[in-house]
Amino acid sequence: MSRRESINIGLVGMGIIGSEVVKILGEKSDFLSKQVGTPLVLKMAADIDESKREALGDSSIFTTDARAILESPDIDIVIELIGGEIPAKDYIQQAIQHGKHVVTANKEVISKHGPELFSLANEHKVGLLYEASVGGGIPLIGPLKRNLQINNISAIYAIINGTTNYILTRMEKEGLEFSTALKEAQDLGYAEADPSSDIEGFDAAYKIAILATIVFHTDIRPEDVYHEGISRIASQDFRYAKELGYAIKLLAIAKREVPTVQVRVHPVFIPDDMLLAKVDGVFNAVQVEGDLSGKVIFYGRGAGAEPTANVVVADAIHLAQNINLGLSVKPELPLDVPKIIKPIEEIESRYYIRMTIADQPGVLAQITKILGQHSISISSAIQKETDRTSQSAEIVIMTHPAQEQEMQQASGQIEKLDVVKEISNLIRVEG
Amino acid sequence: MSRRESINIGLVGMGIIGSEVVKILGEKSDFLSKQVGTPLVLKMAADIDESKREALGDSSIFTTDARAILESPDIDIVIELIGGEIPAKDYIQQAIQHGKHVVTANKEVISKHGPELFSLANEHKVGLLYEASVGGGIPLIGPLKRNLQINNISAIYAIINGTTNYILTRMEKEGLEFSTALKEAQDLGYAEADPSSDIEGFDAAYKIAILATIVFHTDIRPEDVYHEGISRIASQDFRYAKELGYAIKLLAIAKREVPTVQVRVHPVFIPDDMLLAKVDGVFNAVQVEGDLSGKVIFYGRGAGAEPTANVVVADAIHLAQNINLGLSVKPELPLDVPKIIKPIEEIESRYYIRMTIADQPGVLAQITKILGQHSISISSAIQKETDRTSQSAEIVIMTHPAQEQEMQQASGQIEKLDVVKEISNLIRVEG
Numbered sequence: 078m079s080r081r082e083s084i085n086i087g088l089v090g091m092g093i094i095g096s097e098v099v100k101i102l103g104e105k106s107d108f109l110s111k112q113v114g115t116p117l118v119l120k121m122a123a124d125i126d127e128s129k130r131e132a133l134g135d136s137s138i139f140t141t142d143a144r145a146i147l148e149s150p151d152i153d154i155v156i157e158l159i160g161g162e163i164p165a166k167d168y169i170q171q172a173i174q175h176g177k178h179v180v181t182a183n184k185e186v187i188s189k190h191g192p193e194l195f196s197l198a199n200e201h202k203v204g205l206l207y208e209a210s211v212g213g214g215i216p217l218i219g220p221l222k223r224n225l226q227i228n229n230i231s232a233i234y235a236i237i238n239g240t241t242n243y244i245l246t247r248m249e250k251e252g253l254e255f256s257t258a259l260k261e262a263q264d265l266g267y268a269e270a271d272p273s274s275d276i277e278g279f280d281a282a283y284k285i286a287i288l289a290t291i292v293f294h295t296d297i298r299p300e301d302v303y304h305e306g307i308s309r310i311a312s313q314d315f316r317y318a319k320e321l322g323y324a325i326k327l328l329a330i331a332k333r334e335v336p337t338v339q340v341r342v343h344p345v346f347i348p349d350d351m352l353l354a355k356v357d358g359v360f361n362a363v364q365v366e367g368d369l370s371g372k373v374i375f376y377g378r379g380a381g382a383e384p385t386a387n388v389v390v391a392d393a394i395h396l397a398q399n400i401n402l403g404l405s406v407k408p409e410l411p412l413d414v415p416k417i418i419k420p421i422e423e424i425e426s427r428y429y430i431r432m433t434i435a436d437q438p439g440v441l442a443q444i445t446k447i448l449g450q451h452s453i454s455i456s457s458a459i460q461k462e463t464d465r466t467s468q469s470a471e472i473v474i475m476t477h478p479a480q481e482q483e484m485q486q487a488s489g490q491i492e493k494l495d496v497v498k499e500i501s502n503l504i505r506v507e508g
Numbered sequence: 509m510s511r512r513e514s515i516n517i518g519l520v521g522m523g524i525i526g527s528e529v530v531k532i533l534g535e536k537s538d539f540l541s542k543q544v545g546t547p548l549v550l551k552m553a554a555d556i557d558e559s560k561r562e563a564l565g566d567s568s569i570f571t572t573d574a575r576a577i578l579e580s581p582d583i584d585i586v587i588e589l590i591g592g593e594i595p596a597k598d599y600i601q602q603a604i605q606h607g608k609h610v611v612t613a614n615k616e617v618i619s620k621h622g623p624e625l626f627s628l629a630n631e632h633k634v635g636l637l638y639e640a641s642v643g644g645g646i647p648l649i650g651p652l653k654r655n656l657q658i659n660n661i662s663a664i665y666a667i668i669n670g671t672t673n674y675i676l677t678r679m680e681k682e683g684l685e686f687s688t689a690l691k692e693a694q695d696l697g698y699a700e701a702d703p704s705s706d707i708e709g710f711d712a713a714y715k716i717a718i719l720a721t722i723v724f725h726t727d728i729r730p731e732d733v734y735h736e737g738i739s740r741i742a743s744q745d746f747r748y749a750k751e752l753g754y755a756i757k758l759l760a761i762a763k764r765e766v767p768t769v770q771v772r773v774h775p776v777f778i779p780d781d782m783l784l785a786k787v788d789g790v791f792n793a794v795q796v797e798g799d800l801s802g803k804v805i806f807y808g809r810g811a812g813a814e815p816t817a818n819v820v821v822a823d824a825i826h827l828a829q830n831i832n833l834g835l836s837v838k839p840e841l842p843l844d845v846p847k848i849i850k851p852i853e854e855i856e857s858r859y860y861i862r863m864t865i866a867d868q869p870g871v872l873a874q875i876t877k878i879l880g881q882h883s884i885s886i887s888s889a890i891q892k893e894t895d896r897t898s899q900s901a902e903i904v905i906m907t908h909p910a911q912e913q914e915m916q917q918a919s920g921q922i923e924k925l926d927v928v929k930e931i932s933n934l935i936r937v938e939g
Contacts, residue, residue: 373807
């Protein structure tokens, strides 16, 4: 074991997070070198945008050719922050093949290709760390893999998309409609011009696939995750939720019911006294339920340059400490629990149903008859907001636990009733 | 690097947590061995109570002589769970000197002697892990040391004593008086027959000393921690708190204002919309504020056999994985930030003051005059509950930020006024 003169980092991708990494490595240089025991040096930095060169103290380390970093014999740790699947996945793969340790914040690559990349890293005896890929600045993957590893985890309930949580919070607190809240989030930079990855639940699906893989020791990929977005939620859903004692959140849920697992992302009603119901704005929170630990919650900033860059650099420090101490890397554990995904149709849930009906006698009887035929019983119903002009009324039904498939069929039949104008929303209830 | 045939554990202390460790090592044996890559074997177990022998599957591994374990060449990892300072500290020391890795849940030993023991462990190239010493089953020390290590942490606000949080929750929700809630906690096994370690804040002081040492890189010991207990809090304090929009919690607080640190445990008023205000019953929560991460909160079961044993075994697994992979141990980082403790008299805080006064004109004027002389201004005041018989009234004052020393002096002078019967409570306000 011989101490290196320095541990050298190559950064690929100088966007918002990458630029913050450059800043931290510069500003905290003395502190970081002390933590590592050896100078930690940003040796090369790549971006396709030539203008990023100016962000570097020493512009000579800049390159537009990422491959120069992946193949450089001088680089010990590659930090990949370009995001997206292509070419990031190839870059990570090549870095590993060239014997580099890798740190990434790339949820898409890890969720789609993680198991293959971990095997490759094990083979090349390098580390591949990805704490920043889920939950931004919240320590999550480390604690799950290390401190909670001996638990049988039965469930994860996670608010892991800050954009949608911001929108839902604004709708709840200010009575905004979805489109207004989305526009506001876009103006503030919390939502992208094309917001579909956040709004439709893709982003949360990547993240819950990563977490579920870790805690269930099962190879869960994004295509195993059922997902629905939040665009159908209207301001009156929040009014009813409040009246009924619930909050509305976009939750990423992973549950194990041996031998099956279910992994899904969709809006849910949760009781307003659950801590997750108090997680507002761009904050994220992940609730984990273990057989020994009981309920554990991790809360913090799920996005943003500083929180995310912070855990990226912490991962790099961890690897640098290992390199410097001559330690090899602890391999990822095998994913040896067979994958049996429970399809969404087979789950059991309680439901909130909001519909517009004709304001005339006997309508509720027709609806409850259909529900009864599908073994769905009602726990409560509210009828409100009769519209005299159209002679229609809005009705909200909360059910007892029912089969998803039955609920979907019943919902289809109810919508065909002459006296039902529309089923405006159907939202699952958890907790 | 050669794989061992087995990694052998010696357990010292078979109390509630120790017995749960025995159970987990037995019931999860296959899973744990898979995680480690080699069988993990409970090779010896010691307790001074001979009857504990019966709790072991193989009673031949039992001994009443802990030293037999500390000195045994067959033992790789010693788990110390006897608690208390003596003889636990000597046991840990001897185990390290005999080249054993050590896992402990002992907050008293780590807070009082941690730095010396870590140095000794570094010298002998063994690990000394203590995740269970703070926050029971909540991953805390690992994430702080690993994932949040590059942050400048400015503050920790922690609910880290489940007994007092249970009592305060019962007082708040049910309107119980302190003595009734304490009795209930004792009946339920949440408080000990002699509850002073919890009630007076000693337990929380040990724990916050450990956390502050880690995040401030400064050698903080229990004697550096100012602490007050909860026994003066009365049911009417909760009524006023509710009216004013606050919750009452026993908080352990560590703050850095370069170059000083302040570390203290006492009851506080916190705004009832803070997440910490929602942490009820025996649950614990630790809020950390970092320059990069922003606010991060860890929440879970701070005590109890299963949650605590869970992180003890996770620490043992971590060490066993390292041993099995031929890795050496990452040493604790040096505590190289000089210790300059800010005495409690020098802190600045807002205050809640509840007092009983004579129900006559001009009293408030006399009180505010004294406060004014000490540069303390009032943000709100409520007068209530006039007792016609005694012609006394209860008054509550909330102040703007003031110097603790000034507040203490003012309080002393106010109490000497003829028109003031008593200052019933003086509680700091945070958040």
